Amino acid sequence: MRFIALILVLAGCRSADAPPAANPPADTGIVNPVLDTDFPDPTVIRANGKYYAYATQTRRDGRMLNIQVASSADLQHWTVLGDALPQKPAWASTTQDFWAPHVLYDSTLQQYVMFYSAESDEAETGKCLAVAFADKPEGPFTDKGTPLRCGEHFANIDPMAFTDPASGKKLLYWGSDGEPIRVQEMADDWRSFKPGTMPQPVLWPRQEATYSNLIEGAWVTLHDGKYYLYYSGDNCCGDHPNYAVMIARANQPSGPFTRYGEASGSGSSVILETDSNWLAPGHNSIFTDDEGNEWMAYHAMHPYAKGPRVMCLQRVVYEQGWPVVGKH
Numbered sequence: 603m604r605f606i607a608l609i610l611v612l613a614g615c616r617s618a619d620a621p622p623a624a625n626p627p628a629d630t631g632i633v634n635p636v637l638d639t640d641f642p643d644p645t646v647i648r649a650n651g652k653y654y655a656y657a658t659q660t661r662r663d664g665r666m667l668n669i670q671v672a673s674s675a676d677l678q679h680w681t682v683l684g685d686a687l688p689q690k691p692a693w694a695s696t697t698q699d700f701w702a703p704h705v706l707y708d709s710t711l712q713q714y715v716m717f718y719s720a721e722s723d724e725a726e727t728g729k730c731l732a733v734a735f736a737d738k739p740e741g742p743f744t745d746k747g748t749p750l751r752c753g754e755h756f757a758n759i760d761p762m763a764f765t766d767p768a769s770g771k772k773l774l775y776w777g778s779d780g781e782p783i784r785v786q787e788m789a790d791d792w793r794s795f796k797p798g799t800m801p802q803p804v805l806w807p808r809q810e811a812t813y814s815n816l817i818e819g820a821w822v823t824l825h826d827g828k829y830y831l832y833y834s835g836d837n838c839c840g841d842h843p844n845y846a847v848m849i850a851r852a853n854q855p856s857g858p859f860t861r862y863g864e865a866s867g868s869g870s871s872v873i874l875e876t877d878s879n880w881l882a883p884g885h886n887s888i889f890t891d892d893e894g895n896e897w898m899a900y901h902a903m904h905p906y907a908k909g910p911r912v913m914c915l916q917r918v919v920y921e922q923g924w925p926v927v928g929k930h
Contacts, residue, residue, distance in 0.1 A: 637913035644899045645703055647739065647889060654740065657672075657913070668685055668700040671684065686736070694721060701719050702760045702761070714736045729753070729756060733793065760777065760820060766824075772789070783817060805831060818833065820833050821888055832847060837882075839911075846875035847875075847898075849924065881902060881903040
């Protein structure tokens with residue numbers, strides 16, 4: 603059986619089981635990193651004939667950008683446009699901790715909707731899930747005025763919104779800090795959770811697994827009737843990062859999700875991890891290009907620098923009902 607951990611290098615990262623490729627595959631034309639600057643937790647969307655990418659806060663040209671936004675016409679050449687959230691919300695007016703944005707376009711609202719995480723000004727409130735709205739993909743996005751959900755530590759971070767094509771339900775996934783990835787249905791306007799609903803765990807960390815003591819960065823897609831949950835773990839940053847992308851699958855968006863390692867008997871659900879080119883790849887998003895090809899955007903570090911988390915891209919294909927990254 604072919605292992606899902608098989609990764610071929612696209613000037614990027616691979617599975618530990620795959621030999622390094624001498625050159626990036628010619629059919630993609632992409633050379634990583636596509637954005638060689640600090641651009642963590644990237645989300646990419648298509649809008650108005652371009653691609654837009656959003657990322658966690660950073661300092662650039664002497665000023666802080668709360669939520670970074672960049673654009674590209676070809677996926678290879680990117681221009682950082684500035685701050686997609688230039689005005690901090692009133693409940694987070696003094697913090698400089700804004701991260702992990704996810705942006706979508708709602709055709710009914712005719713607005714771009716951005717979910718993100720932020721540190722509240724009130725210490726007892728902790729870290730929060732938030733949502734903001736804009737008329738243009740580059741922003742400016744305006745926060746709705748109050749956070750969606752808060753709590754101590756890092757359990758309420760890394761939001762990802764998903765509209766289930768089968769049911770039409772609007773769902774929000776999130777989680778980190780040794781707690782499960784959770785999902786909850788949202789109201790039609792994305793401004794609150796749907797009354798009467800509660801967060802439900804869909805995947806728990808596994809303390810015995812190499813990367814799964816902490817899981818975060820959830821991303822859900824639907825392919826051929828199956829729901830795929832991408833997630834990352836367990837240490838993205840610092841002097842000793844240990845980070846990778848893993849995969850699980852379900853018949854419903856609320857689960858139960860089965861890890862690839864369980865389904866295949868391989869014991870590993872990793873589809874992207876450190877190699878000789880890149881260190882600690884993870885916190886991915888999935889998007890489709892103009893030709894219908896599926897891509898993964900993620901951050902990684904130069905192994906010799908262990909500094910900025912730069913943005914990389916890899917093609918995604920499916921084999922035996924599971925996504926494979928970097929094989930074309």
